Amino acid sequence: MTGNLPKAFRVGLIGCGRISDIYLKTLAKFTEIDVVACASLDPEESRAKAEQHRIARSCSVEEVISDPSIDCILNLTIPAAHAEITRRALVVGKHVYSEKPFVTDMEEGRELLDLANAKGLKLGNAPDTFLGGRWQTVRRLIDEGAIGRPTGVFAHVGTHGTERHHPNPDFYYKPGGGPLLDLGPYYLTAMIFCLGPVARVAGMANRAFDRRLIENGPRNGEWVDVGVDTHSLSLLEFEAGAIGSMTMSFDIWDSETPRFEIYGETGVISIPDPDPVHGANDFHGPVWLRTRETSRWSHQPRPAGRDDWHEVENRHGFNQNSRGLGLLDLAYAVRDDRPVRASGDLSFHVFEVMDAIARAPVHGLYQTIESSCPIPDLLPENFPESEGFAPVEAEHAL
Numbered sequence: 375m376t377g378n379l380p381k382a383f384r385v386g387l388i389g390c391g392r393i394s395d396i397y398l399k400t401l402a403k404f405t406e407i408d409v410v411a412c413a414s415l416d417p418e419e420s421r422a423k424a425e426q427h428r429i430a431r432s433c434s435v436e437e438v439i440s441d442p443s444i445d446c447i448l449n450l451t452i453p454a455a456h457a458e459i460t461r462r463a464l465v466v467g468k469h470v471y472s473e474k475p476f477v478t479d480m481e482e483g484r485e486l487l488d489l490a491n492a493k494g495l496k497l498g499n500a501p502d503t504f505l506g507g508r509w510q511t512v513r514r515l516i517d518e519g520a521i522g523r524p525t526g527v528f529a530h531v532g533t534h535g536t537e538r539h540h541p542n543p544d545f546y547y548k549p550g551g552g553p554l555l556d557l558g559p560y561y562l563t564a565m566i567f568c569l570g571p572v573a574r575v576a577g578m579a580n581r582a583f584d585r586r587l588i589e590n591g592p593r594n595g596e597w598v599d600v601g602v603d604t605h606s607l608s609l610l611e612f613e614a615g616a617i618g619s620m621t622m623s624f625d626i627w628d629s630e631t632p633r634f635e636i637y638g639e640t641g642v643i644s645i646p647d648p649d650p651v652h653g654a655n656d657f658h659g660p661v662w663l664r665t666r667e668t669s670r671w672s673h674q675p676r677p678a679g680r681d682d683w684h685e686v687e688n689r690h691g692f693n694q695n696s697r698g699l700g701l702l703d704l705a706y707a708v709r710d711d712r713p714v715r716a717s718g719d720l721s722f723h724v725f726e727v728m729d730a731i732a733r734a735p736v737h738g739l740y741q742t743i744e745s746s747c748p749i750p751d752l753l754p755e756n757f758p759e760s761e762g763f764a765p766v767e768a769e770h771a772l
């Protein structure tokens with residue numbers, strides 16, 4: 375079936391914190407998504423969010439979940455609450471799109487996938503950054519053979535955590551947090567989108583600090599206990615044969631190490647962001663290519679500068695922060711009864727990879743990954759017009 379959704383896809387938001395603003399801004403551009411109610415634990419916070427984004431109703435979590443007119447729950451709570459909110463929504467027959475990580479343990483993840491399957495409901499999960507123009511371009515290059523058969527991948531995120539910019543950074547330092555579960559999903563999802571599922575991993579981790587000082591907002595000066603490792607190294611082997619390494623850290627003061635690169639038999643794709651937290655965390659940004667013919671190894675003397683990289687043409691949309699795009703795709707997946715791109719299956723696989731990296735030092739050097747997942751299709755270059763939908767002009771959106 376094509377054409378417009380039969381009615382607006384009615385969404386109830388749970389979790390009205392920091393990340394909700396960009397979701398609500400993105401979704402306001404798509405009139406066929408209607409965020410009709412919102413809730414958080416603090417009623418004052420959800421009331422203010424409803425007023426700021428012209429959401430019709432601010433109410434309790436239970437009222438949002440039990441509202442029969444709502445099609446889908448947008449779960450933007452903290453990691454420790456993701457599985458429970460998702461489970462409650464599925465039980466009452468609602469589709470769910472949730473923030474990452476999908477869950478905080480494997481059992482929860484299996485239960486949610488089984489529940490969604492049994493009830494015929496769609497499960498979507500962040501990140502959706504891989505649907506942005508940058509990552510669609512990277513995948514298209516690989517599909518077109520621009521670097522030949524991929525053989526390797528490298529990711530490095532060297533940050534100093536979140537306590538200098540997040541007013542309530544506690545969840546980043548509790549189980550479900552840490553750099554691997556917080557930032558790993560962006561990089562692993564991008565890798566799996568481009569290279570396919572992961573077969574086995576190895577890992578090591580440590581932590582530089584047992585407590586961290588909040589240095590912004592109303593809780594400035596308060597200490598937070600650290601209950602998770604904050605510096606993680608991993609090795610990855612993909613089913614298709616490529617191997618990779620990944621560093622995710624909250625303990626690095628600064629770095630010039632490349633953020634993300636994919637190596638192939640005949641070329642290299644590089645994501646050259648200067649900012650350590652960007653890379654796969656962004657929808658947009660340059661994609662650089664060097665091939666056998668243009669690489670340093672084809673010139674004598676070898677050029678020292680960065681000038682010879684070719685910036686690849688980006689033909690895709692969503693070259694700005696578009697968090698929420700995965701939910702729009704889910705709405706069309708419901709309409710057309712087709713797979714969700716930013717899916718629960720993909721996020722569960724990503725979670726198993728991270729869980730295995732974290733347990734490798736204790737349970738044995740190499741951990742085999744049991745789950746797999748479908749590789750999401752590229753988005754049509756003119757999405758969502760491709761779905762028979764015209765987005766609202768930017769000035770009409772909030």
Ligand SMILES: NC(=O)C1=CN([C@@H]2O[C@H](COP(=O)(O)OP(=O)(O)OC[C@H]3O[C@@H](n4cnc5c(N)ncnc54)[C@H](OP(=O)(O)O)[C@@H]3O)[C@@H](O)[C@H]2O)C=CC1
Pocket residue numbers: 388389390391392393394413414415416417419435450451452453455459473474475540542556
């Ligand atoms: N901040 C960021 O830059 C980004 C965050 N994310 C992800 O988004 C998610 C939320 O992060 P962020 O917005 O920063 O977090 P915040 O702490 O700012 O907001 C969390 C929200 O969830 C609500 N909440 C917490 N526990 C429950 C619960 N048990 N039931 C219902 N509501 C609950 C909180 O309510 P109350 O305030 O009333 O306690 C609050 O509204 C995380 O998974 C994070 O990884 C993703 C991308 C970027």
Ligand SMILES: O=C1CO[C@H](CO)[C@@H](O)[C@@H]1O
Pocket residue numbers: 533535536540556557651655
């Ligand atoms: O997902 C995220 C994107 O990057 C941010 C910057 O550290 C994190 O805080 C956040 O959780």
